[in-house]
Amino acid sequence: MINNQLQQIILKFLSTTKSKGTYLETGFLHGDSVQAALNLGFNNVISIEINKKFVEAGEKRFYEEIKQKKVKIYLGDSSKMIKKLFGKKISIIFLDAHGYYNEGNKDKEIAPLEQELKFIIRNLGENQMLIVDDYIKIKHSFLFAQGDWKSRFSNKELKNIISNQKILSFELPYKSNSYLILTKNKKFKLSLFFRLNIFFKYIFYITFYLEFFKLFTFHNFRRKPKRTSP
Numbered sequence: 001m002i003n004n005q006l007q008q009i010i011l012k013f014l015s016t017t018k019s020k021g022t023y024l025e026t027g028f029l030h031g032d033s034v035q036a037a038l039n040l041g042f043n044n045v046i047s048i049e050i051n052k053k054f055v056e057a058g059e060k061r062f063y064e065e066i067k068q069k070k071v072k073i074y075l076g077d078s079s080k081m082i083k084k085l086f087g088k089k090i091s092i093i094f095l096d097a098h099g100y101y102n103e104g105n106k107d108k109e110i111a112p113l114e115q116e117l118k119f120i121i122r123n124l125g126e127n128q129m130l131i132v133d134d135y136i137k138i139k140h141s142f143l144f145a146q147g148d149w150k151s152r153f154s155n156k157e158l159k160n161i162i163s164n165q166k167i168l169s170f171e172l173p174y175k176s177n178s179y180l181i182l183t184k185n186k187k188f189k190l191s192l193f194f195r196l197n198i199f200f201k202y203i204f205y206i207t208f209y210l211e212f213f214k215l216f217t218f219h220n221f222r223r224k225p226k227r228t229s230p
């Protein structure tokens with residue numbers, strides 16, 4: 001999902017590059033982020049999806065755009081396909097192929113993030129921005145272990161990879177989730193207003209999580225009252 005604030009950041013980033021370039025994403029699902037990319041004015045949108053049913057439905061939804069060669073949906077495992085499709089023309093890379101949507105596929109295939117990141121961060125050019133959706137789930141993976149979150153990538157590993165490269169990185173919170181945004185572009189800067197906005201969102205979500213933790217621990221560790229005989 002690409003929300004309004006992320007759209008503004010993408011537009012700000014594109015204003016520092018000479019051309020709009022290509023938008024590349026992993027994880028198509030129903031194509032809402034592809035639609036957001038089209039709304040942002042991209043004329044080249046590429047999406048990689050492992051589930052054939054989603055690809056077929058997407059080809060119907062974007063029939064016109066595919067005919068006009070604005071959109072291309074590839075069927076396959078993004079951790080492998082991204083290596084073939086990645087190139088200098090790509091300006092925005094949106095990694096969103098996480099979560100459990102593929103009964104029958106191997107765990108390795110439904111958790112491509114580690115492979116994707118290792119490859120992209122090593123090859124990231126100055127005019128490219130990398131966005132990782134669901135970053136909060138990487139940061140606090142233990143909280144999401146019981147749900148549909150299947151990425152086995154740890155935040156420590158991610159930080160190790162980032163620290164070996166000269167990369168500007170920041171987290172953008174939204175609702176109960178966040179994006180991780182990475183770029184090597186030195187011309188890209190966020191205004192003070194934008195940074196303050198992010199800071200206050202952080203405070204808001206930290207308060208939210210503290211409340212969540214309180215509830216969680218209260219619920220799990222509450223002592224059961226001793227039964228008293230009638």
Ligand SMILES: C[S@@+](CC[C@H](N)C(=O)[O-])C[C@H]1O[C@@H](n2cnc3c(N)ncnc32)[C@H](O)[C@@H]1O
Pocket residue numbers: 001002025026027028029030031032033034048049050051054076077078079096097098099101102109110111112
């Ligand atoms: C969170 S959804 C994507 C949502 C979409 N980007 C949007 O904003 O509407 C994740 C999608 O990734 C797909 N997926 C999971 N593992 C994948 C893999 N290894 N390669 C490609 N797609 C994958 C799932 O089938 C699912 O459709």
